[in-house]
Amino acid sequence: MPDKTADVVVIVPTLGERVDTLGASLASALGQDDVRVRVVVVVPESATTARVMAGDMGATVVDDPGRGLSAAVNAGLDSVEEERYYAWLNDDDFLAPGALAALRDMLDNDPDASVAFGACTYIDPEGRPIGVSRAGDVATRILGWGPDLVPQPSALHRLAHVRRAGRYDETLRYAMDLDMLLRLRRLGPFLSTKRVVSSFRWHPESLTVANRRHSLAESEMVKHRYLSRRTRRLAPLWDLPVRLATHVAARQVNRKASKVALAHATS
Template sequence: MTEGGAVLAVVPTLGERVDTLGPALASVRAQEGVRTTLVVVVPPAAEEARRIAAEHGAVVIDDPKRGLSAAVNAGIAAANGETYFSWIGDDDELHPGGLATLVGLLESDPGAVVAFGACDYMDDRGQVFAVSRAGRWARRVLAWGPDLIPQPASLTRLDAMRSVGPYDEGLRFVMDLDMFLRLRKHGRYVSTQARVAAYRWHPDALTVANRGVSIAEAEGVKRRHLPSAVRPLARLWERPVRLAINVVSTRLSKRARKRRA
């Protein structure tokens, strides 16, 4: 067990993906070298999901039924002395040693508030077909380009999050982008090329199935974080960024379908 702060790991779920929820929770429970508190936020009526959460020794919190951001906020409210925070979807997975790797990055740099690593993209069957390794470029383009920081492969200091406030419950898709932009003012971002998590890319994924709406929401969030004098110029780069995101997303979807075929 490494010394240093513990991790609050939150998994929000509607209980509709019980086939992947178990592996997601197991991947958190399997983390070695770091103390981890697992919290599952789930509707009271999702009995099977609640049973699976209990089997994995999770703290079970009722879903407030106000969307994903509210569910994550509810999980954070269950913190009990942890130093770091992470959340993953009910169909994502952490790689063995992933959290310890990220904790090590933050422990070695007290001025850093976010650590992130490389993230695998896996298809419906759990087969990896691509890897996101943006590294330092992710923070550099965050304010105007695509959000290249993979949420499942990231870790944040809880005290920094409390300083900037909870996730914006008015956002449906890009609450992570908004949080990352707010956290930039409170410290450095550190990264590793090590693969620390996996994100499941499939047609039912929230941002994949609603790409156009997600992009528009992201543009609005990035504009409000720009200096007021620069905001009118945002349209100059929004269109090429939008095109790039659509091209990359289409290619990833094609690769995922080929793996499935």
């Protein structure tokens, strides 16, 4: 249940266009057990239906400043009260039961850690499971040069470290979460669990799926920011293989999603 002295604030940026999945996303956050949680929905003033629904469900409603996704998340962070941890949940993703309590306990047990994250189930537009991402500690080790395998809806961030890291970069359109993770990694270790703590919806409207080429280019640029000058000169040696591997992985997920849809249609 929401609580003014919540341990965790969950920020849900939305344009208010996916009211059906938004309601389910909010319910997955507000229904978390064994943790005090406050949900902040950042939504345009014009999205009346979404604003009313979020308020009726018990969420705090914040106006979207209209400058993109990074600015929306920053607006949500500006509304933080006394919470210690923060999660970012998109309006068509879901938290698994008990997810926030499990991740909070991990951060409570390691006061130096910046982020705790778990596994993530990929689901298709109808909510059917496609596969599970369980990169674990490997995701942290390759974050600075390889693909970003830290599932955004599966991550819980220590707010004290987020404040030290600074605001989300509003010049970025795709890799703002990667940029923040790379800053947070400098402030403390990342903790991981193989437990599935969220579901990520894979569909054509997902920002980084529909625009993968631009997303990859921006991700490479962000990773280069945090490399030494000498290492940056060597980055092309691994940028192309990582890019190709990411394309292959995306195609595999798309094929699996098609198979799941076909199996459902013929069953």
